[in-house]
Structures are given as structure tokens and as C-alpha cells.
Amino acid sequence: MGLDVGWAVRWLTLSAEAMAEHRVELIELDRPIGDSDHGENMDRGFKAVMDKLAEAPPETAGAALKLTAMTLMSKVGGAAGPLYGTAFLRAATALGDAADIDAGTLATALTAARDGIVARGKAESGDKTMVDAWTPAVDAGSAAAGADGGSPGRVLAAAADAAEAGAVSTDPMQARKGRASYLGERSIGHRDPGAVSTALILRAAAEAAEGAA
DSSP states (O other): OOOOHHHHHHHHHHHHHHHHHHHHHHHHHHTTTOSHHHHHHHHHHHHHHHHHHHHHHSSSSSHHEEEEHHHHHHHOOOTTTHHHHHHHHHHHHHHTTSSSBHHHHHHHHHHHHHHHHHHHOOOOTTTTSSSHHHHHHHHHHHHHHHHHOOOOOHHHHHHHEEEHHHHHTTTTOOOOGGGGGGGGGGGTOOHHHHHHHHHHHHHHEEEEEETTT
């Protein structure tokens, strides 16, 4: 069984809850290497997404993700708004009007989201950014989609696990992109907040799909 608009709305709802729950954690992660505003921005952005979903319930998962993209671009400050906005917009385009999303389509959407972030932010793996969570997530999700018995739930569970490990992997990295890069070696030893918020969002997607595994 594939995923539908109900899954997308659950995903966004759980993402909003995660941003609220981890707002302070994300602020604290951002304090030594950023502007201390990542948690506040993400919480505000996803609260706005919830308001928009309530105003105009989407008919497809793609429409839900496009609405999310537009809202995050307008409501989230710093680099996160454009990056996450681009990610959700590229994913929405990959899903199109599909009412039933299978594992392969989902893996394609995750890849499109990551590629959008790379295109917008010009970062690559090892730069100590959210790409360090997204790329292992895409690789793991694609592998799960291609495996025997691959299902959307398994794709998302694999992606979430890999994103969480990817976020942890940023600890020893020296930042080469974004505000953190100005710190040079002083950025080493701090976890990238964008990688952590990526892991939270992908875990929310997996939890929303738990019945469709």
C-alpha cells in the first residue's frame, strides 16, 4: 500500500510538533556556530504551515508539500527558509498529482529534495550542513526502495535512521559553508543544527507512515 495525502498531512503535523518540542535544543545547537535562531525559525515556520493546511486542506500529497514550501520560504528566516522551501518544492514536483505514492516515487522525491538543497546552497557532503544528513538519507532510502519488499514505510525508516547518523557525523567536521565556516577550526565539535532539524523532519515522515510499512 502506498502513501496518500493523509500521510503528508500527518508528516507535516508531526514535523511541527517536533520543531516545537526541539526548539530550544536547535537554538542551543545554533548558538556557538550560527545566529541562535534556527529553532525559533523552524518552529515559527511549521506553525505557519499548520495554519495554512487548516485554511486550505490539500487534495494530494504533492499539494501539501508545495504549500509547505511556499510557507517556509515566506516565514523562515536565514538560510533554512530557502533551503527547506526548495527541498519541499522539488519533492512536491517529483510527487506531482499522485494519489498513491509507492516506494520508488518516494525515493525519487527524497532525492529531488536533496538535489534542490545542494543546488540552492552549493554545499556537499563533508561541509557540515544539512546535506550531511540528507545525502545518507537519500542513499539509504533509495537502497530500501530497490530491495525486495521495499515499501514507502521502509524507505522512510531507512532514510530517518541514516539522517540521524548523518547529523551525529557533523560533530567532528570543520564547517566549509554558511556562517559556521567563518569560525574555522572552532566549528569542530559542534553538531550542525540544520542536519539535526533534517533528521527530525525525516523521522516525522517515517512515523507518519508507520501503518503503511
